[in-house]
Amino acid sequence: MRINGQDFQTIWLDADGRRVHVIDQTRLPHRFETSTLATMDDAAKAIRDMIVRGAPLIGVTGAYGLALAAAADPADAAIAAACETLLATRPTAVNLRWALDRVQALLLSAAPAERAALAYAEAGRIADEDVACCAAIGDHGAALIRAAAERRRGEPVNILTHCNAGWLATVDWGTALAPIYKAARAGAPLHVWVDETRPRNQGASLTAFELLSEGVPHTVIADNAGGHLMQHGLVDLVIVGTDRTTRSGDVCNKIGTYLKALAAHDNGVPFYVALPSSTIDWRIADGVAEIPIEERGPREVTHISGRTAEGAVAEVQVTPEGSPARNWAFDVTPGRYVTGLITERGVCAATESGLSELFPDLAG
Numbered sequence: 207m208r209i210n211g212q213d214f215q216t217i218w219l220d221a222d223g224r225r226v227h228v229i230d231q232t233r234l235p236h237r238f239e240t241s242t243l244a245t246m247d248d249a250a251k252a253i254r255d256m257i258v259r260g261a262p263l264i265g266v267t268g269a270y271g272l273a274l275a276a277a278a279d280p281a282d283a284a285i286a287a288a289c290e291t292l293l294a295t296r297p298t299a300v301n302l303r304w305a306l307d308r309v310q311a312l313l314l315s316a317a318p319a320e321r322a323a324l325a326y327a328e329a330g331r332i333a334d335e336d337v338a339c340c341a342a343i344g345d346h347g348a349a350l351i352r353a354a355a356e357r358r359r360g361e362p363v364n365i366l367t368h369c370n371a372g373w374l375a376t377v378d379w380g381t382a383l384a385p386i387y388k389a390a391r392a393g394a395p396l397h398v399w400v401d402e403t404r405p406r407n408q409g410a411s412l413t414a415f416e417l418l419s420e421g422v423p424h425t426v427i428a429d430n431a432g433g434h435l436m437q438h439g440l441v442d443l444v445i446v447g448t449d450r451t452t453r454s455g456d457v458c459n460k461i462g463t464y465l466k467a468l469a470a471h472d473n474g475v476p477f478y479v480a481l482p483s484s485t486i487d488w489r490i491a492d493g494v495a496e497i498p499i500e501e502r503g504p505r506e507v508t509h510i511s512g513r514t515a516e517g518a519v520a521e522v523q524v525t526p527e528g529s530p531a532r533n534w535a536f537d538v539t540p541g542r543y544v545t546g547l548i549t550e551r552g553v554c555a556a557t558e559s560g561l562s563e564l565f566p567d568l569a570g
């Protein structure tokens with residue numbers, strides 16, 4: 207996507223085809239900085255510290271992390287150890303395991319001397335596939351927005367989104383925001399309610415940054431305002447992303463998504479989830495019982511960072527010293543609250559039959 211007229215993706219190789227560069231998302235929106243990943247440990251740290259985040263981008267970064275590992279030591283044991291280190295960074299987004307399994311399977315069937323080149327090439331294919339998938343998600347989702355615009359007889363379609371499932375969460379285009387970009391570029395009148403998304407505020411800092419750069423009308427709101435807006439007819443549809451969706455359509459996404467789905471259900475607001483098939487975990491059905499929910503450190507709750515009036519980036523404490531805090535990063539929305547899944551192959555019901563009809567080759 208474009209920032210100040212310059213085209214960017216979130217991850218790229220440098221000229222020597224070995225070192226990996228990423229946008230440091232912990233510095234946005236106030237600083238645009240990049241980070242260089244020269245080793246597998248650099249890649250693991252970038253995922254763990256959320257320099258890169260978002261399920262598809264975590265998967266691609268993990269794949270390049272494995273390529274960096276193979277370049278350092280292509281032996282079976284070193285590849286296996288690297289996979290374990292990368293998998294241990296963040297447990298919820300299934301794309302990480304999906305990408306590592308795909309690259310590792312390729313490497314273990316190749317001669318050690320060929321492994322680094324194979325890994326870089328496969329990581330590049332995963333990245334290119336992600337761009338194509340997200341563009342297709344955008345096309346399928348844009349049709350839903352255009353239909354809503356027709357019902358609105360030219361009035362802007364009000365779309366609520368939670369967290370950041372834009373191009374910063376993928377290699378390009380995004381998932382939940384891809385339909386918005388495609389529809390807006392085609393002239394559909396729309397406006398986006400941007401949930402700030404406590405505690406890390408990916409909505410306030412990343413989604414707002416993306417929409418401002420793209421010139422999409424939007425309003426940042428407190429997480430707790432969504433239900434009120436829905437009760438007053440100010441939300442025409444909800445589109446969010448996901449970090450792991452089960453074969454039965456249960457959707458794991460940023461903490462707070464479940465509450466938005468309940469409010470949407472209570473107010474008859476269509477609730478869509480946008481995802482590439484790489485985010486579907488075909489091994490499990492019951493998301494509430496089986497998806498591991500990452501719990502991050504309490505400091506993300508007790509402290510908040512931002513820019514001071516003088517332009518410095520600072521962190522301040524919002525809780526009294528001594529008050530304990532806990533920080534669950536995701537929750538699970540049962541498929542019964544999901545109107546539809548917007549995938550690269552089209553829109554389907556958030557059910558086992560809906561997904562298996564669209565992906566018979568993957569459903570097993």
Ligand SMILES: CSC[C@H]1O[C@H](OP(=O)(O)O)[C@H](O)[C@@H]1O
Pocket residue numbers: 259260261262368369370371372375376380381382408446447448449459460461535
């Ligand atoms: C397209 S995946 C976006 C997904 O990832 C975010 O989580 P995090 O920022 O912690 O990686 C959030 O759940 C988004 O919906």
